[in-house]
Amino acid sequence: MNHYMKKSIQQYQAENKNKARLLIKCPDQPGIVAAVSDFLYRHDANIITSDQYTLDPDGGQFFMRVEFYCPQLLEKAEVLEEAFQSIGEKFAMEWQLLYVSQLKNMAIFVSNEPHCLMELLWEYQSGDLMAHIALVISNHETARETVESLGIPFYYIPANKDIRKQVEEKQLQLLNEHQVDVIVLARYMQILTSDFVKNYEHQIINIHHSFLPAFVGAKPYERAYKRGVKMIGATSHYVTNDLDEGPIIEQDIGRVDHRDNSAKMKKIGQAIERVVLSRAVKWHLEDRIIVHENKTIVF
Amino acid sequence: MNHYMKKSIQQYQAENKNKARLLIKCPDQPGIVAAVSDFLYRHDANIITSDQYTLDPDGGQFFMRVEFYCPQLLEKAEVLEEAFQSIGEKFAMEWQLLYVSQLKNMAIFVSNEPHCLMELLWEYQSGDLMAHIALVISNHETARETVESLGIPFYYIPANKDIRKQVEEKQLQLLNEHQVDVIVLARYMQILTSDFVKNYEHQIINIHHSFLPAFVGAKPYERAYKRGVKMIGATSHYVTNDLDEGPIIEQDIGRVDHRDNSAKMKKIGQAIERVVLSRAVKWHLEDRIIVHENKTIVF
Amino acid sequence: MNHYMKKSIQQYQAENKNKARLLIKCPDQPGIVAAVSDFLYRHDANIITSDQYTLDPDGGQFFMRVEFYCPQLLEKAEVLEEAFQSIGEKFAMEWQLLYVSQLKNMAIFVSNEPHCLMELLWEYQSGDLMAHIALVISNHETARETVESLGIPFYYIPANKDIRKQVEEKQLQLLNEHQVDVIVLARYMQILTSDFVKNYEHQIINIHHSFLPAFVGAKPYERAYKRGVKMIGATSHYVTNDLDEGPIIEQDIGRVDHRDNSAKMKKIGQAIERVVLSRAVKWHLEDRIIVHENKTIVF
Amino acid sequence: MNHYMKKSIQQYQAENKNKARLLIKCPDQPGIVAAVSDFLYRHDANIITSDQYTLDPDGGQFFMRVEFYCPQLLEKAEVLEEAFQSIGEKFAMEWQLLYVSQLKNMAIFVSNEPHCLMELLWEYQSGDLMAHIALVISNHETARETVESLGIPFYYIPANKDIRKQVEEKQLQLLNEHQVDVIVLARYMQILTSDFVKNYEHQIINIHHSFLPAFVGAKPYERAYKRGVKMIGATSHYVTNDLDEGPIIEQDIGRVDHRDNSAKMKKIGQAIERVVLSRAVKWHLEDRIIVHENKTIVF
Numbered sequence A, B, C, D: 001m002n003h004y005m006k007k008s009i010q011q012y013q014a015e016n017k018n019k020a021r022l023l024i025k026c027p028d029q030p031g032i033v034a035a036v037s038d039f040l041y042r043h044d045a046n047i048i049t050s051d052q053y054t055l056d057p058d059g060g061q062f063f064m065r066v067e068f069y070c071p072q073l074l075e076k077a078e079v080l081e082e083a084f085q086s087i088g089e090k091f092a093m094e095w096q097l098l099y100v101s102q103l104k105n106m107a108i109f110v111s112n113e114p115h116c117l118m119e120l121l122w123e124y125q126s127g128d129l130m131a132h133i134a135l136v137i138s139n140h141e142t143a144r145e146t147v148e149s150l151g152i153p154f155y156y157i158p159a160n161k162d163i164r165k166q167v168e169e170k171q172l173q174l175l176n177e178h179q180v181d182v183i184v185l186a187r188y189m190q191i192l193t194s195d196f197v198k199n200y201e202h203q204i205i206n207i208h209h210s211f212l213p214a215f216v217g218a219k220p221y222e223r224a225y226k227r228g229v230k231m232i233g234a235t236s237h238y239v240t241n242d243l244d245e246g247p248i249i250e251q252d253i254g255r256v257d258h259r260d261n262s263a264k265m266k267k268i269g270q271a272i273e274r275v276v277l278s279r280a281v282k283w284h285l286e287d288r289i290i291v292h293e294n295k296t297i298v299f
Helices: A003-015 A032-042 A073-090 A117-124 A144-149 A159-175 A194-200 A220-227 A262-285 B002-014 B032-042 B073-090 B115-126 B144-149 B161-177 B194-200 B221-228 B262-285 C002-017 C032-042 C075-088 C116-124 C144-151 C162-178 C194-200 C220-227 C261-284 D003-015 D034-043 D075-092 D113-124 D144-149 D161-177 D194-200 D220-227 D262-285
Strands: A017-026 A047-057 A061-069 A093-100 A103-108 A132-138 A154-158 A183-186 A204-208 A231-238 A250-254 A289-292 A294-299 B019-027 B047-054 B059-068 B096-098 B107-112 B132-137 B154-156 B182-186 B204-208 B232-238 B248-255 B289-292 B295-298 C019-025 C046-055 C060-067 C092-100 C107-112 C133-140 C154-156 C183-187 C204-208 C231-238 C248-255 C288-291 C295-298 D021-026 D044-057 D060-068 D095-097 D103-111 D132-138 D155-158 D182-185 D204-208 D231-238 D248-255 D291-294 D293-297
Touching: A003 A204, A017 A032, A017 A073, A017 A289, A032 A047, A032 A061, A032 A073, A032 B032, A032 C261, A047 B047, A061 B204, A073 A093, A103 A117, A103 A159, A117 A144, A117 A194, A117 A262, A144 A154, A144 B221, A144 C231, A183 A231, A183 A262, A194 A231, A204 A262, A220 A262, A231 C248, A231 D103, A250 A262, A250 A294, A250 C231, A250 D155, A294 C075, B002 C154, B002 C261, B002 D204, B019 B032, B019 B073, B019 B289, B032 B047, B032 B059, B032 C107, B032 D161, B047 B232, B047 D034, B059 B154, B073 B096, B107 B161, B115 B144, B132 B161, B144 B154, B161 B194, B182 B262, B194 C092, B204 B262, B221 B232, B232 D248, B248 B262, B248 B295, B248 D231, C019 C032, C019 C288, C032 C046, C032 C060, C032 C075, C032 D034, C046 D044, C060 C288, C075 C092, C107 C116, C107 C162, C116 C133, C116 C261, C133 C162, C144 D293, C162 C194, C162 D182, C162 D194, C183 C261, C204 C261, C231 C261, C248 C261, D021 D291, D034 D044, D034 D060, D060 D291, D075 D095, D075 D248, D095 D103, D103 D161, D113 D144, D113 D262, D132 D161, D144 D155, D144 D161, D161 D194, D182 D262, D204 D262, D248 D262, D248 D293
Parallel strands: A103 A132, A103 A183, A132 A154, A183 A204, B107 B132, B107 B182, B132 B154, B182 B204, C107 C133, C107 C183, C133 C154, C183 C204, D103 D132, D103 D182, D132 D155, D182 D204
Antiparallel strands: A017 A061, A017 A093, A047 A061, A204 A231, A231 A250, A289 A294, B019 B059, B019 B096, B047 B059, B204 B232, B232 B248, B289 B295, C019 C060, C019 C092, C046 C060, C204 C231, C231 C248, C288 C295, D021 D060, D021 D095, D044 D060, D204 D231, D231 D248, D291 D293
């Protein structure tokens, strides 16, 4: 990590040391917001932003994200969490209290095409992607120089479907060593096993180079060209055991026309992939996403 | 009004008879959300959606919009409003309690180009624009047949800058008779006097056919063509005494290129105007907009 | 047809009586453009716009669209067509010479949802959709009043899959009587048989309410909601024997989020459908589209 | 320049050694296209793409861009140019014959914000921006390391309005030494004198951080925030003597809302600036742009 970046992260942590986020998911019933806001008020916290959503017809599920400011937050963290316990129980909540200054540890997986990795590193250097990039793992050597020049450990682990088990063992060991919270598949062209995925439920973010559910699977640009579509897209989603079927976080598209062959589509698509993945990763880092069944609520 | 529409409005009112919206603007301080949500909880109201925003650096202004469901709402309206009085005073709030089933009375002003009027009438007929369109006023006869075929009163009031005062007197009288709450200038090409405007502060919505603040004033498409822009736009805003300077509600744009002369730009622009005005009017009808200084908060 | 519209069509035809379009498709080889432009020059024609495209890797197919002005065009039409015959043969062209003032006869098919029909009628009334709308055929009575008020014949033909053959016989008879050139399926919810389709190859334009190839078939908004997509779309394409698989003419999309259920998605989608179908129909009427294999070249 | 890039440029030049582009601007009259296409045919050239445009009402100006393939192009270059001379004279053309394999020499000027420079360098490294980046000139040291790591000469020339003349003398000397064809102002925050500009007419590309003509001049994001716009934009244009008034090449926009203060707008805007400048520079390098009066035709 270079000096500029270190300063930026330290500055960010200092500025946000009294900020936290509360994520809530529970059956809907009267009084939830009153209970939460009263709790915050009694603990001298001031709400910065608050979003909520009730999923009506399908059973009255309630979702909430509150970002608040609380003097001496980190000193009071334990007290807050303990005190919130009873509210959580009363309303049968799944809840998380997340401290803005505690950055997530991120691993990036990449194969041969570096554009998505490059975008993330760029955002990281600009101070716009607030995480600790703990390591980059690749089945190609392509990105080593760029990654290491930023002081980020780079691990080359050759991979193919015949040695998947050994590869994933090595990867999991590295992820454990680096205490990784979130894995970004920045165009990593290997399929992960369900054994691997279950360790990081809703913590693995993939970018698929099509507008899902169109062109699930391999070679989407070639297939988009063959079908003669007039727009191509990209989709960022959490990884589940079903290929390209996990909860969608973000999508975007770009125009193509008859002059664009699949190589040109790929170029146009790469610019979309960069933007879509970058948005999805930032929303995850900002604790904006709640997964419910196979969908995301993005606050 | 045709039968289909009457049914749609009645159905909407029946479905929403227990829904209300609370709009709040006050100096920021701890405890506002707790007080509001506690108030609603104590009156058996269940929050449907809630949005808030704090304007930080410029003095800590707090804004909130809550949509809630409350059994027997209309019977309890007076009690609710009285009870909220003390909260309003405590926090020095400007606040409004609005009942979803009480539709706003709308007047539409139009000149010779009917596309924006047509879009609004279409949305109205489809049950997507929930207001009582009380009357249409025009300085041309063009739209009479279409408007009257929907059972909406149409008033032809010739206008020019020399008879502005008399014209506005007639208009104000009609607006009073019809108890109009909101005026939509759907490409009405006459300037309103400040005497007129002060009667309807933040209740007159205009569509300007440029991406403001570019091309304030007359003939924006001609000027856009002359400047050689690659995109044109439209802006919907509340009318104030400063021409095209009121709080912006919504904007959108479309691409043009060197082949598009000002006539073609106008055609492209009209499609944008329709969409932008329609969005702004709906947001106003749904009580999503709070005006602060010369800007809008759109929840 | 009302007076305003008649005038607009007559005016259009008068203004364009000396304009024609030449559409060409042939194997690529040197000298095509030189031959065509020399031909036009020798016949006193001046090129207004000219577009060409060579499909390279897949066999060197050449496509061209020229719009030109030629004094006394209609008097010279026969001579021109005969003279171009030898160029066409020399380069093994499929070619068409189309006269801008000779409007196409259009039939619109619609079922219960009128929004796409309404958009087309609107454009027609505004003088922006230059065709003769010869008739509207529907399996519902919903749109009769609107259609007939514009002086357009409306035919109610109840339809379901059990009587498909009889229904299509009636439809074909009407289409023949009205000498229809192009059929627009403006949300017509019946499947056409291959016997019907073969009569109008690349002359039937459909709007499908999804971003194809995602959500081929029934209930795309419901399925889009279920999948949790963040954007929905619409696709206009020529009808072939394979459901929703014909050459795509135009697509567009709109953003949705977790708050939008399938009913809301449908509303958002309808606005996209209107725009996409309207663009595709206009491009067809302006002879901008050449079909090659299962794709369109849109000049 | 690293090895990968050298290979990419050499490969590009090899693949395109027989490709050229002809740019034409002249008064409209019959026979131009016939003459040009006949010329190419007689010299064994095959047209790859051809675009033309006639500016009708304002005096019948004709514009054309032809990209063609011609075996032994570079050997025949002199012959071609001489032979075209008489056609050019006959039709009073301004014309240019440009060889695709002869890359333009580019200088990039940058101040303290590196995002636009970074985007150009990225595209350059990816082989998507086909030019020789001959040098980078900056009035800050910020970008030195990045630029020099790619083997591109970096010149630090401190600048302010009091020493403008000396600064520009140094800059011009460097530009001459490096035989620069095109200058990209990638957020260079110094005003260029008319003496400087006249040396590079329509060869200096600037990025302005607003949707021109809105917010001409300094601090556009601050002013956009103050005005309460709902979209911000960026504009790339050729530099003339009138600040921010030169011919517009490309524009794009992004959505903002009341939550976005001017710092956030700046972040959103930087992503737009990157894309808009990058597109404009590529179009210039591909000889797609013809300037006419104060506008661009972009083919």
